[in-house]
Amino acid sequence: MGFAHQNTLRGKTAVIGAGLSEVGRVPGRSPLLLAADAARKALADAGVRRDQVDGVLASAAFASSFHRFSVAFSEYFGIQPTFSNTLQVSGATAATMFNVAAAAIAGGLAETVLVVGGDSLLTGLSPDLALRSMTESRDQQYEMPFGIPVANTFAMTAHRHMKEFGTTPEQLAKVAVIQREHARRTPGAQMTKPITVDDVLTSGMVTSPYHKLDCSLISDGGAAFVVTSVERAKSLGIRTPVYVLGCGECYTHEHIFLMPSLTTTGAVQSSRKAYEMAGYGPADMDVAGVYDCFTGTVIMMLEDLGFCPKGEGGRFVEDGQMTYGGAIPCNTHGGLLAFAHSGVPGGLFHFYETIRQLRGECGERQVADAGLGLVHSLGAGFATNATTILGTEATL
Amino acid sequence: MIKPEEALIKPLPIPDGDTATFWKGLSQGELLLQHCLECRHVQYYQQGMCRHCGSVRLEHRAASGRGKVYSYSVVYRAPGPAFKNDTPYAVLLVELEEGPRMISSLVGGDPERVTFDMPVQLVCEKVSDVITLPRFKPA
Numbered sequence: 001m002g003f004a005h006q007n008t009l010r011g012k013t014a015v016i017g018a019g020l021s022e023v024g025r026v027p028g029r030s031p032l033l034l035a036a037d038a039a040r041k042a043l044a045d046a047g048v049r050r051d052q053v054d055g056v057l058a059s060a061a062f063a064s065s066f067h068r069f070s071v072a073f074s075e076y077f078g079i080q081p082t083f084s085n086t087l088q089v090s091g092a093t094a095a096t097m098f099n100v101a102a103a104a105i106a107g108g109l110a111e112t113v114l115v116v117g118g119d120s121l122l123t124g125l126s127p128d129l130a131l132r133s134m135t136e137s138r139d140q141q142y143e144m145p146f147g148i149p150v151a152n153t154f155a156m157t158a159h160r161h162m163k164e165f166g167t168t169p170e171q172l173a174k175v176a177v178i179q180r181e182h183a184r185r186t187p188g189a190q191m192t193k194p195i196t197v198d199d200v201l202t203s204g205m206v207t208s209p210y211h212k213l214d215c216s217l218i219s220d221g222g223a224a225f226v227v228t229s230v231e232r233a234k235s236l237g238i239r240t241p242v243y244v245l246g247c248g249e250c251y252t253h254e255h256i257f258l259m260p261s262l263t264t265t266g267a268v269q270s271s272r273k274a275y276e277m278a279g280y281g282p283a284d285m286d287v288a289g290v291y292d293c294f295t296g297t298v299i300m301m302l303e304d305l306g307f308c309p310k311g312e313g314g315r316f317v318e319d320g321q322m323t324y325g326g327a328i329p330c331n332t333h334g335g336l337l338a339f340a341h342s343g344v345p346g347g348l349f350h351f352y353e354t355i356r357q358l359r360g361e362c363g364e365r366q367v368a369d370a371g372l373g374l375v376h377s378l379g380a381g382f383a384t385n386a387t388t389i390l391g392t393e394a395t396l
Numbered sequence: 397m398i399k400p401e402e403a404l405i406k407p408l409p410i411p412d413g414d415t416a417t418f419w420k421g422l423s424q425g426e427l428l429l430q431h432c433l434e435c436r437h438v439q440y441y442q443q444g445m446c447r448h449c450g451s452v453r454l455e456h457r458a459a460s461g462r463g464k465v466y467s468y469s470v471v472y473r474a475p476g477p478a479f480k481n482d483t484p485y486a487v488l489l490v491e492l493e494e495g496p497r498m499i500s501s502l503v504g505g506d507p508e509r510v511t512f513d514m515p516v517q518l519v520c521e522k523v524s525d526v527i528t529l530p531r532f533k534p535a
Binding site for chain 1: 406407408409410411412415440441466467468469470471472473474475478479482485487489496497498499500501512523527529531
C-alpha cells in the first residue's frame with residue numbers, strides 16, 4: 001500500500017537533542033535515574049528546558065516494577081506532559097518510539113517529545129525480577145514447557161539460515177569481531193579488548209549455533225532524545241537537526257512456530273515502507289544501526305534491509321562490507337555485542353550513534369560525509385520489526 | 397512473585413478455554429490439530445477461528461504423530477534453574493506431516509546428533525495429572 005503524499009511523516013520532525021547515561025556496569029542507579037541522566041543530557045544538547053517538553057515516550061524496564069514507565073519517568077523528572085505512552089514491542093520498541101513520536105508531532109498530539117529509556121539488566125535485576133524475565137519470556141503453553149529461552153528462537157533462525165544458504169560459524173563470528181573493533185574507538189564502551197574469530201568459536205556454546213561471544217552483552221544504561229517539529233527546530237535555531245525521513249514497522253507472528261519464514265523477516269516490509277516514505281533506497285544509506293542481539297541477526301538483517309541479496313549476508317560480512325570502507329558501515333559504536341545492551345535502551349544506542357554520525361561528531365569513528373542513516377530495531381524472535389530512516393538537512 | 401524454590405519447577409501449561417480440548421487429547425495420547433471445514437487449513441495453535449480464512453467451523457482431528465526437524469538448537473545454558481540438569485538438550489521446531497510447525501524437544505536420542513529434516517515421532521509424556529507434553533523421538 002502506498003502513502004498518500006499529504007499523510008507522509010517525511011521531513012516533518014527532527015531530532016534536536018541526544019543524551020546517553022553512563023553505560024556498561026553502572027551499579028546503584030535505578031532505571032529511572034539512568035533514564036533521567038540521559039534525558040537531562042538530551043535537553044542540554046538541544047538547549048531545551050524541561051517545561052518545553054509536552055510529550056514523553058518511554059520503553060518499559062525489566063529492572064523496574066513500574067508498568068507505566070513513561071508516567072513514572074515524568075513524575076521523577078518533574079514534568080507533566082500532555083502526551084505520554086510506554087511502548088512494548090520488545091527489541092523493536094526503540095524505532096517505534098521514534099516513529100510514534102514523529103506521528104504524534106505531525107498529527108498535533110505534541111510539539112516536543114522526549115523519547116527515553118533506561119534499564120539496569122546487569123546490576124539492577126533483583127533475583128525475583130531476573131527469574132521472572134527468564135521464565136515468562138515465551139508462551140506458557142506452547143513454548144516454555146520445552147525450556148526455550150528467547151535466545152533459542154533467534155538461534156533456530158540462524159541455524160536454518162546456515163542450512164539454506166551455507167552461512168558458516170566463522171561468518172557469524174566475524175560480526176562480533178568487527179563490532180568489537182568498532183567499540184575499541186567508542187568512549188565508554190563495555191567491551192574493548194580485541195577478539196578473533198577463533199575466540200568466538202571457542203567461547204563456549206550457549207544455544208547452537210550461538211557461542212557466548214555470538215550473544216549480546218548484558219548491561220546497564222539509558223538514552224534519551226528530543227524530537228520536535230521542523231518549525232520548532234528552526235525557531236530554536238538548532239545547528240544540526242537530524243530529520244526523520246522514513247518510518248516502517250511489521251509484525252509477522254507472535255510464536256516462533258508461526259513465523260512465516262525462518263530466514264526472511266518482517267524487516268523486509270518495515271524497511272521497504274521506510275525507504276518508500278524517505279524516497280531513498282538501501283544503496284543511498286551512508287551508515288546503519290542494526291539491532292544485533294546475536295551475530296546471525298545482523299547477517300539476516302543486512303539481507304532483509306536490502307544491503308545485500310538474500311543468502312549472501314555471511315559473505316557480505318566476511319568481505320568487510322559492514323565496516324569502514326565497505327558498502328554500509330554498521331553499528332560503528334560496537335552495538336549490543338560490544339558497546340552495551342541494557343534491553344530496549346540498547347536499541348536506542350543505535351539511534352544515538354547514527355544521530356551523532358549524521359551530525360559529524362564521531363571523531364575517529366566518523367563515516368565521511370554521512371548524510372543518510374538507517375536504524376532497525378527488532379525483537380522477540382523477529383516477531384517485531386521497526387525501521388527509521390534519518391537524514392541531514394541536505395537530504396530533505 | 398516467583399520464589400527461588402518455585403523457579404526449580406518446570407513451567408507447566410495451564411489449559412484455558414482455547415486449549416482445554418487440546419490438552420485433554422494429549423492426556424489420551426492424541427495430538428489434536430484444528431482442521432478448517434471451509435478452506436482445509438490445518439492449524440496447531442488452538443484458537444476459535446481459522447487463521448487463514450477466518451471461518452469458525454473448525455474440527456479437531458488427531459495428528460499422525462509423524463514429522464521432521466525443520467530447525468533446532470541445542471541448549472547448553474539453560475533458561476533458568478528448572479532446566480539446568482537437562483543440558484544439553486535439543487529444542488526442536490518440528491514440521492508435522494499435516495503441515496503445521498510446533499515447538500517441542502527431543503526425548504530418547506542424542507541431542508548432539510539431531511539434524512535438519514530428521515524424521516521424528518510423537519511421544520506423549522505425562523508430566524502431571526492434567527498435562528501430557530507432546531515430545532518427539534527419532535523415528
